[in-house]
Every structure is written in structure tokens, then in C-alpha cells.
Amino acid sequence: MKVTVKYFALFKDLTGKIQESMEIKKGKTTNDLLGIIMKKYKLKDNVNIVMALNQEYIKTDALLNDGDEVAIMMPSSGG
Amino acid sequence: MIKLQRKDFSIDDELKKIKNDKCGASVIFLGSVKSEMDGKKVMKMELDAYAKMAEKKLKEIEADAAKKYNIIESTVIHRYGELFVGDNIVLIIVKSIDRAKSFEACKYILKRLKEEVPIFKKEYMEDNVFWHGGI
Numbered sequence A: 001m002k003v004t005v006k007y008f009a010l011f012k013d014l015t016g017k018i019q020e021s022m023e024i025k026k027g028k029t030t031n032d033l034l035g036i037i038m039k040k041y042k043l044k045d046n047v048n049i050v051m052a053l054n055q056e057y058i059k060t061d062a063l064l065n066d067g068d069e070v071a072i073m074m075p076s077s078g079g
Numbered sequence B: 001m002i003k004l005q006r007k008d009f010s011i012d013d014e015l016k017k018i019k020n021d022k023c024g025a026s027v028i029f030l031g032s033v034k035s036e037m038d039g040k041k042v043m044k045m046e047l048d049a050y051a052k053m054a055e056k057k058l059k060e061i062e063a064d065a066a067k068k069y070n071i072i073e074s075t076v077i078h079r080y081g082e083l084f085v086g087d088n089i090v091l092i093i094v095k096s097i098d099r100a101k102s103f104e105a106c107k108y109i110l111k112r113l114k115e116e117v118p119i120f121k122k123e124y125m126e127d128n129v130f131w132h133g134g135i
Helices: A010-015 A030-040 B011-017 B051-069 B099-116
Strands: A002-007 A019-023 A050-053 A069-073 B002-005 B025-032 B040-049 B071-079 B081-084 B088-096 B119-125 B129-131
Touching (some): B011 B025, B011 B088, B051 B088, B071 B099
8 A cells, every 4th residue: 555755854854855655565554654764764763753644643653544644754843 | 814834924914804893902922033042143944844734733723722712813824934034933813802811822822833733943053054853
């Protein structure tokens, strides 16, 4: 199945991408996807990562579905 | 009303858009780019936003504030893109019948905006460039 991954702020800089479509196996979760992304882009563990699934913050690991939109971002700093 | 936009805004124009004579109080918060941070000179700022989610969150916050503080009218505008010292960043206008509640509502909206709305600041300092909260 396919999910869309969007990158914001620091993660745009680190990945060189704004968004990408990723093919993942059915039954995978947001944590699994994060692991794939961290490995692919060699992201370090000390980077603060906040994730959202379909425009809602992820509080616990969540099962992914085909067509989901996942955002990789940082803690908010607007205002 | 909420807006996420690149262009600047006018406080007067925004006040006129939500004119309501039932309200005796209009509380305004205006955030702008400051010239120094931790004693160091700020050159400029870049704001990135997850627009779709930011708008959704701002609408939720505005609706919650309206219910909690009996707000009659409100406006929240946040800018993104490249901003320089003195430029406007965020505008919050709250209008209600009760003055005290208007102040509280304005603080409530700002606090939640800072914590929940996916907008991110990149600071260009005189000797360093960094994303807030990155590492």
C-alpha cells in the first residue's frame, strides 16, 4: 500500500524533500514507517520528531492504511 | 476567522471586518520579529507551516475559545515565509461583551497556537542558523 510522507522544517533540510510517496507492507505502523525514514535518511536519534497522521498528532503507535498522509515535523514554534 | 498567509496584514482592516457594536471590548495581540535573541542579533526568520493541519488546528482552537469565553468575533492570522526584523508574524483579535474574558481568550488562543499549531521557525542569527526545537 502507499502512504504520502510530508516533511517540514528541519526535515525538509535533512531529507531534501517536501514530500514523497512510500510503498509499505500492510499491517505496518507509524513507528515502523519512522524507522524506515530514519534509516533511509540516516537521521540521528537526538532529533526531536513529531508525527501526525492525517492531520492529527500521533500520541501512540498507529496502524497505517492505504492513502494515509503522514507528516514528519518538529515541536511547534509559531506565535 | 482564521488565516494562514504569506502576505502582511493590517490591524485596522481586520478590525473592520469583524466590527460588531454588541462588543465593548476588542483585545489585540500582535507578534512581530524581534531584533535580538539571547543577546544575539537576529537577521531574519523563515516560517514553515503544515498548512492543512495548521488551519484545522486554528479552527479548533478558535471554536474552543469562542465556547469557553463567550467570544462574539475573533480573528487569528499567522504568516509564513521569509520575515525580517519588525515584520508582523501573528495577529489575534478577540471581541466579546466582557473585557476580562476577552483578555483570557486572547491568552488562551496564543498559548494553544504555540503548543499545537504546526508552524516552525528557522532563525537566522548573526553567527548561526537553526530551527527552533530541532535538537
